[in-house]
Amino acid sequence: MASIEMKRIIGPFVVVVVTLLVVIGLVRTAPEPEVGEAVTNRIGVYIERATRTGARAEVTVYGEVRPRVQIDVISEVSGRVTDVSSRFNEGGSVMAGDALLTIEDRDYVVAVSEARARLAARRLELEQALADADVARQQLAGEVNPSDLALRKPQIAQARAGVQAAELSLSRAESDLSRTKISLPFDARITQTMVDEGQYVGAGRTVASVFSTDVAEVRLPLTDADIAALGVPIGFEAPEGAGLPVQLSSNVAGATRRWSGQLVRLDASLDPRTRSTFGTVEVADPFDVADGDMPMAPGLFVAAEIEGRTLVDVLAIPAAGLRAGGRVFIMNDDDVLEIRSVIVAHATASVAYLSNGVNEGDRIIVSPIRNPVAGMALSAIEEAAEPVQLSAG
Numbered sequence: 001m002a003s004i005e006m007k008r009i010i011g012p013f014v015v016v017v018v019t020l021l022v023v024i025g026l027v028r029t030a031p032e033p034e035v036g037e038a039v040t041n042r043i044g045v046y047i048e049r050a051t052r053t054g055a056r057a058e059v060t061v062y063g064e065v066r067p068r069v070q071i072d073v074i075s076e077v078s079g080r081v082t083d084v085s086s087r088f089n090e091g092g093s094v095m096a097g098d099a100l101l102t103i104e105d106r107d108y109v110v111a112v113s114e115a116r117a118r119l120a121a122r123r124l125e126l127e128q129a130l131a132d133a134d135v136a137r138q139q140l141a142g143e144v145n146p147s148d149l150a151l152r153k154p155q156i157a158q159a160r161a162g163v164q165a166a167e168l169s170l171s172r173a174e175s176d177l178s179r180t181k182i183s184l185p186f187d188a189r190i191t192q193t194m195v196d197e198g199q200y201v202g203a204g205r206t207v208a209s210v211f212s213t214d215v216a217e218v219r220l221p222l223t224d225a226d227i228a229a230l231g232v233p234i235g236f237e238a239p240e241g242a243g244l245p246v247q248l249s250s251n252v253a254g255a256t257r258r259w260s261g262q263l264v265r266l267d268a269s270l271d272p273r274t275r276s277t278f279g280t281v282e283v284a285d286p287f288d289v290a291d292g293d294m295p296m297a298p299g300l301f302v303a304a305e306i307e308g309r310t311l312v313d314v315l316a317i318p319a320a321g322l323r324a325g326g327r328v329f330i331m332n333d334d335d336v337l338e339i340r341s342v343i344v345a346h347a348t349a350s351v352a353y354l355s356n357g358v359n360e361g362d363r364i365i366v367s368p369i370r371n372p373v374a375g376m377a378l379s380a381i382e383e384a385a386e387p388v389q390l391s392a393g
Contacts, residue, residue: 042379046367047331050315052360055353057229057308057346063220065300067211068282069186075201076179079103084197092190093213093287099181101195101207108177115173119166126159186212189287216286216296218248220279220304222266227277229346231309234277235268246281250302257294259283263306279306314345314353321364322352329365329372330358337369337376 083102087094094100133152140146148154188210195207227234230244238244243262250257261283270277281304286296296302321328322344330338342357358364363380 042335042377043369044379044381045331045365045369046381047363048318048321048366050317050354050358050360050362050364053314053316053353055311055314055316055346055351057231057311057353058348059222059226059229059306059308060348061220061222061226061304061306063218063281063302063304065286065296065298065302066217066219067213067298068215068217069212070298071210072206073100073182073184073208073210075101075103075182075205075207076203077103077108077176078200078202079105079107079180080200081195081197088190088193088208090190090192094184094188094190094210096186096188097183099183100190101182103180103182103201105177105180108173108180111173112170112177115166115170119163119170122159122162122166126156126163129155129159182207184210187214188212211298213287214285216283216298218261218281218283218302218304220263220281220306221274221276222279223276227266229308230263230306232266234266234270236266238262238264243282245307247305248281248283248296248302249305250296250300252294252300257296259286259296259302261304281306308346311345311353314355315358315360317352317354317358317364318366319347319350319352320366322347328354328358329369331363331365331378331380335378335380337365337372337374337378339372339374 080103081101082104083099085092085094085098085100087098088100129152133156136150136152140150143150190208190210192209193207195201195205201207222230232244241262243264246261246263248259248261261281263279264282266279267277283296289295317328322342323329326342326344328340328342330340332338340357342354345353345355347353365378367381
């Protein structure tokens, strides 16, 4: 019994000792781990180099085309419409001086004849008064201080006033006669007609609505930054033919159409709600186009690219590289992120021109960075394929 008890005690002890010896042996014979440098995770970014250049500031804004002149044509005399131009219809084009409508002129011809007869009578009366005055002077040659009435002077003045009144009556009658042919002083297109042949119209009756085709205008809203880029003051008026060049475009009939114009003036006041002003672009002969082209018709919504002031010795970067708050992200020579504040001379949808804050050749980051922190490690991807433009960084 004693030997059995001894075995029960010694057995577990032997197992523990053997296990401990095996573990010690494995530890002593295990290979030494290789010690290396810590691995740094770098974020891949697209970059573009900043380049020094000169350029023209360009402003892109949008507006609606309108005619320079748009009026209602009103009859100045009364009568029945006896003739209508073949172009007197909606969309018809008329030349300056061409008759749109002719109103019956018989009564006005008679009025002219009567006015001429009255003028002839008044002239005869003046001649008679002058002759009577001559006789009176001869008869009163020996009189001392004869009166004006005796010398027939009031009669002469009355006769002359009668001639002047008759001349004015004739002029008015001839003017009324000329107004029986309704025409325009400028080339125009008709938007609406209100009368037709045979219809009676009264003086003051609107007969048509028209707009001029010599010049089209586009009113463009301009912010303070736009005005700064253009380099012209509020209230600017360009000399004749010396406005700022403007390229206008719009999608019409499935294609992009383009026209050239000039910014000729800026309003002399600001809108108190938007703190902006308006500029006016003029396009000469908007309907004078070659075959296949489109006229710049009123009502079109167009994009306007205006050439502004000259930018000298600026650094150009992609617009995607300009972050919110006037900052740029740069990958410096140590391949880490550097955040800089810059001064923007001008910016468009594709390019930003900087006057300070970066150097020529700096690597500008144009791709998004999530949670950017100065000093974070980066890896450059030299060719940026259409980088995403950011509004915040």
